[in-house]
Amino acid sequence: MKIYSGDRTIDGVIVFVNQAHLLPDTGGAIFSDTGFEWGYDGPGPRQLAYAILIDHLGDASRAKALVPRFVEGCVARLDNEWSISSADIEAVLNSPERTGQRA
Amino acid sequence: MELVNTIMGQRQRKYREMYRERVSGWYNGWLHVMIIYLAGSSALYIYGANTVNVQWWEWLALPFGFISYQASEYILHMYVMHRPRKNVVLRALYIRHTLMHHQFFTKEEMRFADHKDWRVTFFPPFTMLGLTLLSIIPSLAAGIVISENVGWLLMAALTASYMFYELIHFCCHIDDNWLVRNMPLINTARRHHTAHHDHALMMRVNMGIGTALPDWLMGTSDLDRGFWGHLFNGYDESHVRPGLQKSFNAAGTRPVPNRQAAERN
Numbered sequence: 001m002k003i004y005s006g007d008r009t010i011d012g013v014i015v016f017v018n019q020a021h022l023l024p025d026t027g028g029a030i031f032s033d034t035g036f037e038w039g040y041d042g043p044g045p046r047q048l049a050y051a052i053l054i055d056h057l058g059d060a061s062r063a064k065a066l067v068p069r070f071v072e073g074c075v076a077r078l079d080n081e082w083s084i085s086s087a088d089i090e091a092v093l094n095s096p097e098r099t100g101q102r103a
Numbered sequence: 104m105e106l107v108n109t110i111m112g113q114r115q116r117k118y119r120e121m122y123r124e125r126v127s128g129w130y131n132g133w134l135h136v137m138i139i140y141l142a143g144s145s146a147l148y149i150y151g152a153n154t155v156n157v158q159w160w161e162w163l164a165l166p167f168g169f170i171s172y173q174a175s176e177y178i179l180h181m182y183v184m185h186r187p188r189k190n191v192v193l194r195a196l197y198i199r200h201t202l203m204h205h206q207f208f209t210k211e212e213m214r215f216a217d218h219k220d221w222r223v224t225f226f227p228p229f230t231m232l233g234l235t236l237l238s239i240i241p242s243l244a245a246g247i248v249i250s251e252n253v254g255w256l257l258m259a260a261l262t263a264s265y266m267f268y269e270l271i272h273f274c275c276h277i278d279d280n281w282l283v284r285n286m287p288l289i290n291t292a293r294r295h296h297t298a299h300h301d302h303a304l305m306m307r308v309n310m311g312i313g314t315a316l317p318d319w320l321m322g323t324s325d326l327d328r329g330f331w332g333h334l335f336n337g338y339d340e341s342h343v344r345p346g347l348q349k350s351f352n353a354a355g356t357r358p359v360p361n362r363q364a365a366e367r368n
Contacts, residue, residue, distance in 0.1 A: 010203060013202070034188060080303075
C-alpha cells in the first residue's frame with residue numbers, strides 16, 4: 001500500500017509518494033504547467049489528481065478519465081497538509097458520485 | 104520573539120520561526136507602514152488640491168472608485184493569490200500569500216508577535232507606486248471623458264480604498280480588544296478573515312478582506328446572510344453555513360463537518 005502526502009512549505013508545494021517526490025509533470029502537464037495545488041477544483045488540483053491516479057492505477061487514459069471524480073471526491077477537499085493511502089483512493093473511486101454543493 | 108499565550112500548533116510555530124530567520128534584520132514594520140501611509144496621504148492631498156468646484160454628481164466617483172478597488176482586490180485574492188500562475192509576478196503573489204501569509208497565520212493563531220511580523224501582511228512599499236500607475240489609466244480616461252474632477256476623485260478613491268484595505272487587514276491580525284471587537288466593519292472583517300484562514304476553507308471562501316460584500320455577491324462567503332448581515336455581522340458565528348468545512352477524511356472518505364455545524368445538526 002502506498003501513502004501519498006502533501007504540504008505547502010515556504011519553498012513551495014511538495015507532494016510525496018512513499019517518501020519519494022511525486023512530480024507535477026508525471027504523465028505530462030496536461031491540466032496545468034504551474035504545479036500541484038489542492039483544496040478547490042482547478043488546473044493545479046486536476047494535475048495533482050492525474051499524477052496520483054497514474055501512480056496508483058498505472059494507466060494514463062483511465063487516470064485522465066477519473067480525474068473529475070477524484071478531484072470532486074478528494075483533491076478539492078484536502079486540507080493544507082494531507083496524507084491519503086491507496087485504500088482511500090480506491091474508496092473514493094468506488095463511492096457513489098457526489099452532488100453536494102460546495103462554496 | 105514569539106507570542107507566549109497561544110494555542111498555535113508546532114507546525115505553525117516552526118513556520119513562523121523559519122520565516123523570521125529569512126526576513127532581513129533591518130526590517131522595521133513601523134517604517135513600512137509610515138511609507139505606505141505617508142505616500143498615500145501625500146497622494147490624497149495632491150489629488151484633492153487639484154479638484155475645483157466639485158459638482159454633487161462628481162462626488163459619486165468616490166464610492167465608485169472605492170468599490171472598484173475592493174472588487175479588484177477580491178478578484179486578485181481569489182484568482183491570483185490563491186491560484187498558482189505561470190507569470191512571475193503573479194506567481195510571486197501566490198507564494199507570498201498562500202505559501203507564506205496563510206502558513207504564518209492560521210485560524211488558531213492570527214496575531215502578530217511584533218512589528219517585524221507586519222512584513223508578511225502589508226503589501227511591499229512599492230505597491231502604492233504600482234497602484235498609482237495603474238490608477239492613472241482609468242482616471243485619465245474619466246478625466247477626459249467625464250470631467251477633470253471625476254478623474255482626480257477617482258484617483259483619490261482608489262488610493263484611499265487601498266489604504267483602507269491595509270488598515271482592515273492589519274486589524275484582522277492584531278490582538279483582540281474592546282475597540283476592534285465593537286467597531287462596526289472591523290469586527291465583521293476580523294471574523295470573516297479568521298474564517299478565511301481556516302486551512303480547510305482558505306482556497307474557496309471569504310476572499311474579501313476590506314469588506315465581505317464581494318463574497319456575499321459572488322456566493323463565496325461562509326455566511327448565510329444578506330447584504331446588511333454581511334456588512335455588520337461582527338463576531339456572530341450563528342449564521343455560518345452548515346456543512347461548509349468539509350475536508351477529506353482519509354479514514355472514511357466522507358466529508359468531516361465542523362464541530363459547530365455538527366452541533367447544530
